[in-house]
Amino acid sequence: MKAIVYRNYGTPDVLQPEELPKPIPQGKELLVRVRASSVTAGTIWMRRGVFPGSKLFTILLRLFTGITKPKRPVLGLEFSGIVEAIGNHVTQFQVGDEVYGTTTGLKQGAYAEYVCIPESGKQGVVAHKPKELTFEEAATLPIGAMTALNLLLKAKIEKSDKILIYGASGSVGTYAVQLANQFGAQVTAVCSNANLDLAKSIGAYEAIAYDRTDIPRLGARFDIIFDAVGKIPASQLKPLLVKTGRYVSIKSMTSEKKHYLDLFQQYISEGNLKPVIDRTYPLDQVREAHEYVELGHKKGNVVVVVADK
Ligand SMILES: NC(=O)c1ccc[n+]([C@@H]2O[C@H](COP(=O)([O-])OP(=O)(O)OC[C@H]3O[C@@H](n4cnc5c(N)ncnc54)[C@H](OP(=O)(O)O)[C@@H]3O)[C@@H](O)[C@H]2O)c1
The missing domain is CATH 3.90.180.10 (Medium-chain alcohol dehydrogenases, catalytic domain)
Known part of the structure; x- marks a missing residue:
């Protein structure tokens, strides 16, 4: 072959x-x-x-x-x-x-x-x-969506959580935005100015450009911060968490689980994951x-x- x-x-x-x-x-x-x-x-x-x-x-x-x-x-x-x-x-x-x-x-x-x-x-x-x-x-x-789901579950994502997804325009990021929406969370996507429309089109509540805004100085606070590209130190993002907030990053180990693919089937057939x-x-x-x-x-x-x- x-x-x-x-x-x-x-x-x-x-x-x-x-x-x-x-x-x-x-x-x-x-x-x-x-x-x-x-x-x-x-x-x-x-x-x-x-x-x-x-x-x-x-x-x-x-x-x-x-x-x-x-x-x-x-x-x-x-x-x-x-x-x-x-x-x-x-x-x-x-x-x-x-x-x-x-x-x-x-x-x-x-x-x-x-x-x-x-x-x-x-x-x-x-x-x-x-x-x-x-x-x-x-x-x-499989890889991007399972990584995103694994990290959202690690962060114990819940309905109405405010989540900041840093690097929302890559593979893991675009799946994380869509999956966080499925949990009923409110997504703030961070990506370059060129990708703001993409982030909104896949369900971000708001999108902020990392090349136009000083992200560590944002006034808002989040229940979850999800670093989907690993281009910014955790120490710059963690101050944006509320007291009980959870930080997750693609720099940690994640695992693949077959039942994740079954869940994706459901979201895909409902038109909520693409x-x-x-x-x-x-x-x-x-x-x-x-x-x-x-x-x-x-x-x-x-x-x-x-x-x-
Ligand atoms: N832990 C695991 O098991 C696991 C599994 C899969 C992937 N990963 C890791 O996850 C990371 C993401 O992988 P990926 O395939 O989704 O994408 P990728 O190819 O690593 O990244 C592409 C995206 O990163 C964005 N980006 C580049 N520089 C940025 C910056 N300074 N700030 C914010 N965004 C920036 C780009 O958007 P712009 O063009 O708008 O900048 C682009 O959309 C990689 O490091 C990968 O190795 C880990």
């Missing part, structure tokens, strides 16, 4: 096409013919083998990805596609099902024509694709997609189309 591999850490040039053996699903695994994947900020760190701004986190990252060179040479942390074959012990999926999910912790990512995913287990999550979403949209939902797509690239232009995401200003999500039918 055709795949894009990286045999060394480095610039987008390390991403190269290669022929790999087609995986064979075992036991509880599904063989998925991949339709789309994405480029997230996390994919960029894995390709570089460097966690920005932290030697400690870089060491932890390399323990996971490989000390001197990548242990798992195919990137693509999330996917959508069609089940082509199933292992003997699969119970929840059938050949032909449209699915989406993550490849976190698995041997191989989704920058390839096929990927094997366990139907349940400790690594990777997979669910039926919401029919309201295209394959391209579905491939960008991926924001910035750009779409074919698999053979994945280097260009990485170059774009590396600039740090994508609006929502960037899709990689692996196969268009």
Whole structure:
């Protein structure tokens, strides 16, 4: 099968096409013919083998990805596609099902024509694709939306909470704004002036430009502050909390849970959760997609189309 591999850490040039053996699903695994994947900020760190701004986190990252060179040479942390074959012990999926999910912790990512995913287990999550979403949209939902939901739950979000979402225009940010609305919270989105309309269009009660306003000096106070991009120190945001306020950041560990995807299905079918797509690239232009995401200003999500039918 055709795949894009990286045999060394480095610039987008390390991403190269290669022929790999087609995986064979075992036991509880599904063989998925991949339709789309994405480029997230996390994919960029894995390709570089460097966690920005932290030697400690870089060491932890390399323990996971490989000390001197990548242990798992195919990137693509999330996917959508069609089940082509199933292992003997699969119970929840059938050949032909449209699915989406993550490849976190698995041997191989989704920058390839096929990927094997366990139907349940400790690594990777997979669910039926919401029919309201295209394959391209579905491939960008799991990581950003699960990260956002995990952090909102950590913050014990409640109806009527006032929440400030700093960095509301990236993948995690755009999902966090929409999900916080589902909990009945009042969202103040912080993004660049260019993205104010985007933040309001996805449900922010108000949007403030970080490049026009001194955010640490805002007069307002919030029940929750959610840092969705990690570009401002916690010490500058925490004074904006009320006394009982809660601070959460994408710099902390989050976890993927399959039942989150079930909740997303409900919000999506009610028309209250929709991926924001910035750009779409074919698999053979994945280097260009990485170059774009590396600039740090994508609006929502960037899709990689692996196969268009
Ligand atoms: N903890 C976890 O498990 C986990 C999971 C997923 C992601 N993450 C992390 O979450 C972060 C966000 O990832 P992402 O994929 O959503 O987006 P991203 O590619 O890291 O960020 C894109 C967004 O950041 C905004 N931005 C850039 N500089 C900013 C600044 N100084 N202040 C406010 N916003 C700024 C940009 O908006 P403008 O163009 O308007 O500036 C753009 O919309 C990354 O650090 C990622 O690694 C963590």
